[in-house]
Amino acid sequence: MASIKNLIVGCGISGASLARKLAEAGEQVVIIDAKDHIAGNCHDYNDNGIMVQKYGAHIFHTNDKEVWDFLSRFTDWYPYQHKVLGLIDGQFVPIPFNLNSLHALFPGFMADELEKRLLENFGLNKKIPILQLRKTGNKDLEMLADYIYEKVFLQYTLKQWGLAPDQIDPNVTERVPVYTGRDNRYFAADKYQGIPAEGFTEMVRKMLDHNDIQVKLNTPFDKTMEYKQLFYTGAIDEFFDYFWGELPYRSLRFQFAQYNFPKFQQSAVVNWPCNYDWTKSDEHKYFLNDQSDKTIISYEYPEAFQRGVNERYYPIQNDESASLYSKYLEQAKSLKNVHFLGRLGDYKYYDMDKAVARVLELVKEIAK
Amino acid sequence: MASIKNLIVGCGISGASLARKLAEAGEQVVIIDAKDHIAGNCHDYNDNGIMVQKYGAHIFHTNDKEVWDFLSRFTDWYPYQHKVLGLIDGQFVPIPFNLNSLHALFPGFMADELEKRLLENFGLNKKIPILQLRKTGNKDLEMLADYIYEKVFLQYTLKQWGLAPDQIDPNVTERVPVYTGRDNRYFAADKYQGIPAEGFTEMVRKMLDHNDIQVKLNTPFDKTMEYKQLFYTGAIDEFFDYFWGELPYRSLRFQFAQYNFPKFQQSAVVNWPCNYDWTKSDEHKYFLNDQSDKTIISYEYPEAFQRGVNERYYPIQNDESASLYSKYLEQAKSLKNVHFLGRLGDYKYYDMDKAVARVLELVKEIAK
Numbered sequence: 001m002a003s004i005k006n007l008i009v010g011c012g013i014s015g016a017s018l019a020r021k022l023a024e025a026g027e028q029v030v031i032i033d034a035k036d037h038i039a040g041n042c043h044d045y046n047d048n049g050i051m052v053q054k055y056g057a058h059i060f061h062t063n064d065k066e067v068w069d070f071l072s073r074f075t076d077w078y079p080y081q082h083k084v085l086g087l088i089d090g091q092f093v094p095i096p097f098n099l100n101s102l103h104a105l106f107p108g109f110m111a112d113e114l115e116k117r118l119l120e121n122f123g124l125n126k127k128i129p130i131l132q133l134r135k136t137g138n139k140d141l142e143m144l145a146d147y148i149y150e151k152v153f154l155q156y157t158l159k160q161w162g163l164a165p166d167q168i169d170p171n172v173t174e175r176v177p178v179y180t181g182r183d184n185r186y187f188a189a190d191k192y193q194g195i196p197a198e199g200f201t202e203m204v205r206k207m208l209d210h211n212d213i214q215v216k217l218n219t220p221f222d223k224t225m226e227y228k229q230l231f232y233t234g235a236i237d238e239f240f241d242y243f244w245g246e247l248p249y250r251s252l253r254f255q256f257a258q259y260n261f262p263k264f265q266q267s268a269v270v271n272w273p274c275n276y277d278w279t280k281s282d283e284h285k286y287f288l289n290d291q292s293d294k295t296i297i298s299y300e301y302p303e304a305f306q307r308g309v310n311e312r313y314y315p316i317q318n319d320e321s322a323s324l325y326s327k328y329l330e331q332a333k334s335l336k337n338v339h340f341l342g343r344l345g346d347y348k349y350y351d352m353d354k355a356v357a358r359v360l361e362l363v364k365e366i367a368k
Numbered sequence: 369m370a371s372i373k374n375l376i377v378g379c380g381i382s383g384a385s386l387a388r389k390l391a392e393a394g395e396q397v398v399i400i401d402a403k404d405h406i407a408g409n410c411h412d413y414n415d416n417g418i419m420v421q422k423y424g425a426h427i428f429h430t431n432d433k434e435v436w437d438f439l440s441r442f443t444d445w446y447p448y449q450h451k452v453l454g455l456i457d458g459q460f461v462p463i464p465f466n467l468n469s470l471h472a473l474f475p476g477f478m479a480d481e482l483e484k485r486l487l488e489n490f491g492l493n494k495k496i497p498i499l500q501l502r503k504t505g506n507k508d509l510e511m512l513a514d515y516i517y518e519k520v521f522l523q524y525t526l527k528q529w530g531l532a533p534d535q536i537d538p539n540v541t542e543r544v545p546v547y548t549g550r551d552n553r554y555f556a557a558d559k560y561q562g563i564p565a566e567g568f569t570e571m572v573r574k575m576l577d578h579n580d581i582q583v584k585l586n587t588p589f590d591k592t593m594e595y596k597q598l599f600y601t602g603a604i605d606e607f608f609d610y611f612w613g614e615l616p617y618r619s620l621r622f623q624f625a626q627y628n629f630p631k632f633q634q635s636a637v638v639n640w641p642c643n644y645d646w647t648k649s650d651e652h653k654y655f656l657n658d659q660s661d662k663t664i665i666s667y668e669y670p671e672a673f674q675r676g677v678n679e680r681y682y683p684i685q686n687d688e689s690a691s692l693y694s695k696y697l698e699q700a701k702s703l704k705n706v707h708f709l710g711r712l713g714d715y716k717y718y719d720m721d722k723a724v725a726r727v728l729e730l731v732k733e734i735a736k
Contacts, residue, residue, distance in 0.1 A: 065645075076625060079644065081458070099475050115475050124478070125457065182473060183458030191643055197625065291629045291661075 004030045009221045010233030012040020013352050014342035016204045017070070017359040018231055023212040025367070030227075031213060034220040038208065040233075041313075042200040042352065050290045051199050055311075056252060056300055057269050057282045058200060059186075061193035062353035066360060068192040075203040077194030078288050082186040086271035088151050095186070095271050096127070097148050098179035110140075117141050118180045125181035131174035148178055156273035160302050161250060161316070186269075195287045233342030235312060236328045244327040247347055248316040249305035254298045264295050277301055315347050339366075372398045377589045378601030380408020381720050382710035384572045385438070385727040386599055391580040393735070398595075399581060402588040406576065408601075409681075410568040410720065418658045419567050423679075424620060424668055425637050425650045426568060427554075429561035430721030434728060436560040443571035445562030446656050450554040454639035456519050463554070463639055464495070465516050466547035478508075485509050486548045493549035499542035516546055524641035528670050529618060529684070554637075563655045601710030603680060604696045612695040615715055616684040617673035622666045632663050645669055683715050707734075 006022055008015045011033035019031045037043050041055040059082045062068055085092035093101040099118075103111045121136050122128045133145035153176040157168060179188075187193050196203040208215050221234060232239055237247040255278070268286035272278060278299040285295055305312055315321065325347045332340050341358055343350045350358065374390055376383045379401035387399045405411050409423040427450045430436055453460040461469040467486075471479045489504050490496045501513035521544040525536060547556075555561050564571040576583050589602060600607055605615040623646070636654035640646060646667040653663055673680055683689065693715045700708050709726055711718045718726065 076623070078627075079640075079649075081455075112477065116477060119475060119478065124474070181457060182475070185458040188458055193643075289627070289629050289632075 004028075004225070004227045006030070006229045006231065007032070007225060007227035008231040008233070009033075010040065010342060010344075011035070011038045011204070011208075011215065011217070012233060012342060012355075013042055013200075013204065014345075014350075014355045014359055015040070015231070015233045016207045017356050018341065018362070019213045020207045020210060021359060021363040023210040025363070027212065029213045030216065031208065032216045032219040032221060034218070036218050037201070038215065038217070039201040039204040041311075042204075044199040044201050046199070047296060048294070049292050050285045050294070050296050051195075051288050052256075052284045052296055053200075053282065053287070053298075054254075056254060056298065057280070057287075058352065059193060059195065059268075059287070060200075060352050061187040061190040062351075063189070063191050064353055064357055065192070067353045067356045070356065070360065071196075071203065074206040075196035075198065077192075078197045080193065080195045080268075080287055080289075082193060082269070083184050083267045084186045084269045084271055085265070085267045086152060086156075086273055087275060088273065092266055092270060094184040095152065096177050096179050097152055098184065099182050100184060102144075114140055114144055118144075118178070122180050125179075125183070127177045127179050129174045130176045130178055133178065144178070149173060149176060152176070152273055154273075156271060156279060159273075159277065159279050162302060162304060197288070199288075228337060230338045232338060232340050233345045235344040236325070236332065236340050236347060239340075240328055240331055243331070245324055246307070247324055247328070248321050249312040250314040250316055251303050251305040251310040252313050253301040253303050253310065255301065257297045257299070259295050259297065260293070262293055262295060264297055312344055315343070315349055317349070321347075372396075372593070372595045374398070374597045374599065375400070375593060375595035376599040376601070377401075378408065378710060378712075379403075379406045379572070379576075379583065379585070380601060380710060380723075381410055381568075381572065382713075382718075382723045382727055383408070383599070383601045384575045385724045386709065386730070387581045388575045388578060389727060389731045391578040393731070395580065397581045398584065399576065400584045400587040400589065402586070404586050405569070406583065406585070407569045407572040409679075410572075412567040412569050414567070415664060416662070417660050418653045418662070418664050419563075419656050420624075420652045420664055421568075421650065421655070421666075422622075424622060424666065425648070425655075426720065427561060427563065427636075427655070428568075428720050429555040429558040430719075431557070431559050432721055432725055433560070435721045435724045438724065438728065439564075439571065442574040443564035443566065445560075446565050448561065448563045448636075448655055448657075450561065450637070451552050451635045452554045452637045452639055453633070453635045454520060454524075454641055455643060456641065460634055460638060462552040463520065464545050464547050465520055466552065467550050468552060470512075482508055482512055486512075486546070490548050493547075493551070495545045495547050497542050498544045498546055501546065512546070517541060517544060520544070520641055522641075524639060524647060527641075527645065527647050530670065530672060565656070567656075596705060598706045600706060600708050601713045603712040604693070604700065604708050604715060607708075608696055608699055611699070613692055614675070615692055615696070616689050617680040618682040618684055619671050619673035619678040620681050621669040621671050621678065623669065625665045625667070627663050627665065628661070630661055630663060632665055680712055683711070683717055685717070689715075 006027050006029045008019050008029060008031040011031055015031055019029045022029050042058040043055065044051050044053045084095045086095040089105055091104050093104045099115055102114055117138055117140055130145040130148050133141040265281060265283050268283055270281045278301050280300040282298045283295055285292060340346060341362060342355060374395050374397045376387050376397060376399040379399055383399055387397045390397050410426040412419050412421045452463045454463040457473055459472050461472045467483055470482055485506055485508055498513040498516050501509040526533065633649060633651050636651055638649045646669050648668040650666045651663055653660060708714060709730060710723060
């Protein structure tokens with residue numbers, strides 16, 4: 001692979017977006033991925049008429065019109081509105097916790113009372129951290145804050161991050177929200193959301209379908225590869241052979257099940273904060289409203305990331321890992337012809353839109 | 369085309385109605401259209417059992433019995449009752465905003481309170497401009513007025529007309545209605561409404577099916593054509609070679625999608641005031657209650673009208689365009705044997721019934 005001008009490592013949404021932008025700027029691009037498929041963690045595939053998201057629920061959502069318009073060149077969108085239900089006290093109620101959750105879970109007169117208190121204190125359609133409820137001095141709202149903390153947040157978070165209760169950062173508590181309205185959508189604040197009408201993989205395939213882009217799958221990066229510019233979306237600590245130590249990640253294991261009936265749950269994603277060891281179940285047919293007598297579910301089990309065993313998913317962000325990452329970042333800056341990007345390259349929990357926005361910014365910087 | 373007595377330009381509902389009326393009065397008529405189909409913007413076609421309205425949702429509705437009776441000679445009517453839902457705060461609620469919308473969106477006790485205030489102030493089943501709500505001095509009704517303005521009107525209007533918020537004429541605000549009743553129908557005030565049982569195109573075809581009417585498609589008007597009387601339903605500014613300048617229009621782009629499931633939305637038309645760049649999605653099978661395992665949707669994207677690029681849809685009516693139009697109108701009056709009519713000829717946003725009423729009037733005038 002001598003004489004490669006631009007080498008992109010990683011064929012996820014970051015790498016693919018970058019490949020396209022570079023190719024359209026007249027550059028020759030080779031993009032490689034160690035895996036046997038494109039589209040990284042948003043990879044999906046059709047299983048007997050059901051589009052299955054291999055690495056868990058991915059819903060594209062953004063307020064960034066530039067990003068939306070860029071991706072819309074490669075796909076139509078199914079205008080899916082994401083809703084999440086959580087099994088709380090035996091009922092599947094909207095998450096984040098809102099007025100509909102309140103009425104589903106509490107006896108009528110209590111729900112009415114709490115609703116009035118919430119609206120008096122905070123107004124309609126506001127996202128209020130439960131810490132604010134505690135500060136009102138109202139006993140009922142304090143009780144509600146405790147309820148939400150315990151039933152919606154605490155046990156879910158313990159599973160998600162594999163922590164013991166005393167390891168929970170108290171500051172995190174403040175951020176657990178209650179929504180003082182009836183909008184059940186998970187991404188209520190985003191103007192644009194959807195699932196690519198033919199799936200994420202097809203969208204990425206169209207992006208990569210350009211004369212000046214060469215795709216090589218089953219091709220891990222190795223240091224002997226030659227290039228003029230390298231764009232690396234893999235783990236930055238791995239790139240530097242873990243010189244400063246290993247950046248911590250949380251991983252996920254997916255257990256798939258196929259059931260011989262049409263519908264398993266009432267929304268694409270259900271959270272199970274209080275039961276089982278999985279955090280979520282994803283029913284894939286919801287994303288594109290696929291019609292089938294069967295249904296395919298994936299149960300998401302959070303687990304420790306282990307090199308060579310499973311995949312990196314969520315950066316575990318704390319002071320220690322921030323300080324570690326900053327050392328790698330410093331080292332990265334010394335390499336003139338290497339750019340890091342993507343969730344693993346930047347060690348940031350990017351949503352898909354932020355990953356693409358980062359690419360669009362990077363391309364503008366390079367053009368200067 | 370020498371010796372033509374009556375030449376009608378444009379085969380939409382105006383031109384076709386006129387052709388029929390003239391033919392029935394004993395006149396020889398030639399009617400031409402630049403397009404390859406009849407029925408203008410209410411053209412529809414059968415796609416595997418679903419009647420698709422090519423240029424967006426057209427629902428015939430009127431209180432004019434003469435117009436209804438005239439059209440009813442050429443079609444039976446499917447008694448479709450038009451309803452529009454809008455995605456507001458995560459729910460598809462009736463538009464125009466009514467008491468059902470109120471109860472869907474607001475917490476129970478607030479909805480009850482607002483409903484009482486509305487009915488005390490305005491009575492049952494009234495269409496009230498939100499400006500009236502502001503004038504009551506009641507804080508709750510003011511809040512409701514602001515809510516409707518923001519969530520139902522403002523963002524929709526910005527998309528529809530391609531405006532910035534500060535370009536909104538404040539007087540327009542006054543006209544945004546709230547309906548103090550539970551009638552979800554969009555045309556609640558109209559005695560007659562429906563969709564031609566075999567489609568608009570077939571209705572127009574029957575109209576034109578007369579020995580003294582000759583139809584020529586793919587035939588743009590040109591100045592060398594000879595006639596004794598010309599009836600022109602095209603754009604009046606184009607007729608005069610844009611002598612006084614171009615009359616402004618807003619255009620639409622339709623993005624069609626076919627989905628492999630029976631129902632996409634809960635009404636024929638859904639408004640998306642707060643999400644996406646389209647204003648509406650139309651699900652065509654609703655109009656005639658077509659049964660199919662599939663469904664066909666058109667998303668309506670408003671866009672600037674550009675000559676030669678897209679079609680004229682909505683006259684952009686303001687002082688400037690009114691003054692411009694009046695110059696063309698003056699010029700038109702000097703031509704003794706040329707009549708202008710239709711949405712483009714009269715530069716008016718006619719509903720279909722008003723376009724036909726205009727024809728019936730014109731024919732009476734001519735007969736005098």
